[in-house]
Amino acid sequence: MVDMRVQIGPLELRNPVLTASGTFGYAKEFEGLVDFSRLGGVVSKTVTLEPRAGNPPPRIVETPAGMLNSIGLANDGVDRFIAEKLPYLASLSTRVIVNVAGKSEEEFVAIVERLERESGFDAFELNFSCPNVKEGGLAFSSDPKVTERVTRAVRRVTSRCLIVKLTPNVTDIASIARAAEDGGADAISAINTVVGMAVDVYTRRPRLATVTGGLSGPAIRPIAVARVWQIAQQVRIPVIGVGGIFQPEDALEFLIAGATAVQIGTAHFVQPDAAIRVAEGIENYCERYGFRSVRQIIGSLDTTSPDPSSAAAISTE
Amino acid sequence: MELCQVIERRKVADSTFRYTLASPFLARAVRPGNFINIRVSPSLMPLWRRPFSVHDADPSRGQVDILFQVVGEGTRILSCASVGAELDVFGPLGNSFPLPPPGSPAVLVAGGLGIAPFLFLSRALKANGSPTHLLYGARSRSRLVELDGFQALGVEIRLATEDGSAGVRGTVVDLLQETETDLPPEAWHYVCGPLAAVSAIGRELSRRQGKVWVSLETTMACGFGACMGCAVKARGDRGYHLVCKDGPVFELSEVELW
Ligand SMILES: Cc1cc2nc3c(=O)[nH]c(=O)nc-3n(C[C@H](O)[C@H](O)[C@H](O)COP(=O)(O)OP(=O)(O)OC[C@H]3O[C@@H](n4cnc5c(N)ncnc54)[C@H](O)[C@@H]3O)c2cc1C
Ligand SMILES: Cc1cc2nc3c(=O)[nH]c(=O)nc-3n(C[C@H](O)[C@H](O)[C@H](O)COP(=O)(O)O)c2cc1C
Ligand code: FES
Numbered sequence: 001m002v003d004m005r006v007q008i009g010p011l012e013l014r015n016p017v018l019t020a021s022g023t024f025g026y027a028k029e030f031e032g033l034v035d036f037s038r039l040g041g042v043v044s045k046t047v048t049l050e051p052r053a054g055n056p057p058p059r060i061v062e063t064p065a066g067m068l069n070s071i072g073l074a075n076d077g078v079d080r081f082i083a084e085k086l087p088y089l090a091s092l093s094t095r096v097i098v099n100v101a102g103k104s105e106e107e108f109v110a111i112v113e114r115l116e117r118e119s120g121f122d123a124f125e126l127n128f129s130c131p132n133v134k135e136g137g138l139a140f141s142s143d144p145k146v147t148e149r150v151t152r153a154v155r156r157v158t159s160r161c162l163i164v165k166l167t168p169n170v171t172d173i174a175s176i177a178r179a180a181e182d183g184g185a186d187a188i189s190a191i192n193t194v195v196g197m198a199v200d201v202y203t204r205r206p207r208l209a210t211v212t213g214g215l216s217g218p219a220i221r222p223i224a225v226a227r228v229w230q231i232a233q234q235v236r237i238p239v240i241g242v243g244g245i246f247q248p249e250d251a252l253e254f255l256i257a258g259a260t261a262v263q264i265g266t267a268h269f270v271q272p273d274a275a276i277r278v279a280e281g282i283e284n285y286c287e288r289y290g291f292r293s294v295r296q297i298i299g300s301l302d303t304t305s306p307d308p309s310s311a312a313a314i315s316t317e
Numbered sequence: 318m319e320l321c322q323v324i325e326r327r328k329v330a331d332s333t334f335r336y337t338l339a340s341p342f343l344a345r346a347v348r349p350g351n352f353i354n355i356r357v358s359p360s361l362m363p364l365w366r367r368p369f370s371v372h373d374a375d376p377s378r379g380q381v382d383i384l385f386q387v388v389g390e391g392t393r394i395l396s397c398a399s400v401g402a403e404l405d406v407f408g409p410l411g412n413s414f415p416l417p418p419p420g421s422p423a424v425l426v427a428g429g430l431g432i433a434p435f436l437f438l439s440r441a442l443k444a445n446g447s448p449t450h451l452l453y454g455a456r457s458r459s460r461l462v463e464l465d466g467f468q469a470l471g472v473e474i475r476l477a478t479e480d481g482s483a484g485v486r487g488t489v490v491d492l493l494q495e496t497e498t499d500l501p502p503e504a505w506h507y508v509c510g511p512l513a514a515v516s517a518i519g520r521e522l523s524r525r526q527g528k529v530w531v532s533l534e535t536t537m538a539c540g541f542g543a544c545m546g547c548a549v550k551a552r553g554d555r556g557y558h559l560v561c562k563d564g565p566v567f568e569l570s571e572v573e574l575w
């Protein structure tokens with residue numbers, strides 16, 4: 001038996017596999033498709049203070065091994081979230097992380113305060129990164145000072161586990177991660193989608209109504225693994241790796257590079273039970289290679305120059 | 318999700334195929350208007366599953382049919398599946414066509430591959446005792462799919478082709494205008510096809526009496542309400558509907574198509 005438990009700040013997860021915000025709805029969409037008790041936890045779709053209709057279509061485009069989206073944080077607002085979505089989430093036998101966004105520091109504080117009074121969930125994830133919304137997202141985690149200030153302001157109003165989710169669309173993500181740590185975050189999630197764009201050359205129109213959108217899926221995985229590796233070396237708090245995970249091996253890359261847990265996103269659209277398959281695969285890997293605990297893998301990246309007599313070196317001959 | 322074997326594969330028109338899939342589960346569970354989402358390849362390109370309407374279903378034999386046209390890489394890969402191949406299928410998805418009061422008439426209006434869900438619907442309409450008319454438009458005769466199934470159900474058929482090689486020369490909208498006076502005005506209308514065609518047909522039908530149901534196609538990443546990518550504007554100031562979950566069938570007045 002492999003010990004699959006990991007610790008995210010004050011929160012223990014039964015295994016290191018979570019669902020990524022915006023790709024798992026409010027879990028209800030996956031009822032009957034996924035045995036929630038086999039997940040490390042569920043991160044719900046970003047909720048905002050006021051309802052948001054979302055962006056006009058087309059909102060999604062398929063790209064090589066990935067997709068672009070500009071959903072625009074469509075959601076019913078925090079009041080209906082509490083009334084209609086939270087009770088179901090609360091009933092699941094897994095950890096529940098509520099992802100929130102705001103247009104200003106005040107809004108972030110207000111929505112966390114509003115939710116803090118409710119029971120039935122374990123942690124907050126702050127969406128400091130969504131690149132889709134003109135007035136929000138980007139600003140919060142593109143400047144370390146803003147990241148630290150808003151994290152600290154939210155930290156004051158919640159005693160729950162606090163996770164800050166970062167955008168990769170910055171020059172130095174590790175400094176932003178440090179700022180979140182200084183502001184009191186318990187963990188960092190990285191990455192959100194990468195800004196991207198696709199053009200229909202026959203009509204010379206953008207393929208998304210918003211022109212640019214967020215790239216996700218296997219196409220961004222190497223970017224995400226690098227970001228996680230960079231962050232993990234610079235902060236003491238756990239990092240949650242997100243980006244293009246479809247297979248157990250993909251998740252293992254993140255863990256070895258320094259992530260304590262991972263989130264599965266785009267894969268859910270193709271394979272609704274992807275997260276469970278990944279969790280099982282990680283466990284099999286541990287068993288097969290003699291790790292009694294998944295924690296032994298975390299950050300185990302070996303960057304010494306390869307031994308010329310190793311199996312890997314031989315097999316490339 | 319299940320693996321369904323292709324038990325029959327037929328080319329029914331230019332680059333258009335009809336597959337019969339073995340699935341006792343789907344054959345019992347599907348309703349006319351539902352779709353299924355097929356992963357055409359285990360590789361990452363294309364990434365998404367591809368949605369296809371259920372063309373017909375036979376619960377007694379445990380079979381469902383799809384009818385599809387090759388328009389890009391996904392449908393090209395699908396068209397290469399041979400008999401005996403197993404397809405990764407997710408469904409049934411979406412809502413279904415409501416039926417008119419028993420015995421009252423129905424008019425089906427199909428642009429191109431919009432014909433796909435109508436064979437299964439015609440079967441349900443027949444059981445409902447509804448006299449059924451089909452108006453079907455395609456680019457040319459070589460694109461028209463076989464219509465024996467509809468004929469066997471007693472559906473009255475009218476055709477239009479853009480080049481005039483079969484039926485009326487023009488689009489299905491032209492056909493609709495031409496037949497305005499001799500179709501029962503109180504009939505429920507059902508419309509399916511590419512979004513542009515459905516929009517043009519819907520516009521024409523909005524001037525008439527009788528309920529109008531449209532089945533919409535949008536790009537879909539998931540097909541079950543998880544991505545919120547398949548939005549279509551709701552009529553009035555009511556935001557968006559999700560085509561995969563709230564649809565694909567909508568009453569014309571629910572959606573803003575023009
Ligand atoms: C609910 C639903 C039911 C459908 N039922 C059927 C069916 O029964 N039979 C059938 O043949 N097709 C059906 N379609 C359309 C079918 O899913 C697409 O043709 C298919 O996904 C194209 O995949 P591809 O990889 O071959 O083409 P892609 O490479 O994805 O696209 C090739 C070209 O086709 C266009 N295209 C892609 N998807 C669509 C679409 N949904 N509508 C219009 N243009 C599109 C693209 O813009 C592009 O120009 C349905 C779609 C939906 C949403
Ligand atoms: C359709 C879609 C919607 C998303 N919505 C949100 C969201 O509401 N909040 C958020 O923090 N991230 C959102 N994301 C980003 C994902 O949570 C994840 O960070 C990103 O997609 C990278 O992971 P992946 O490649 O596994 O999908 C969304 C991604 C997609 C594809
Ligand atoms: S296709 Fe994903 S919500 Fe409709």
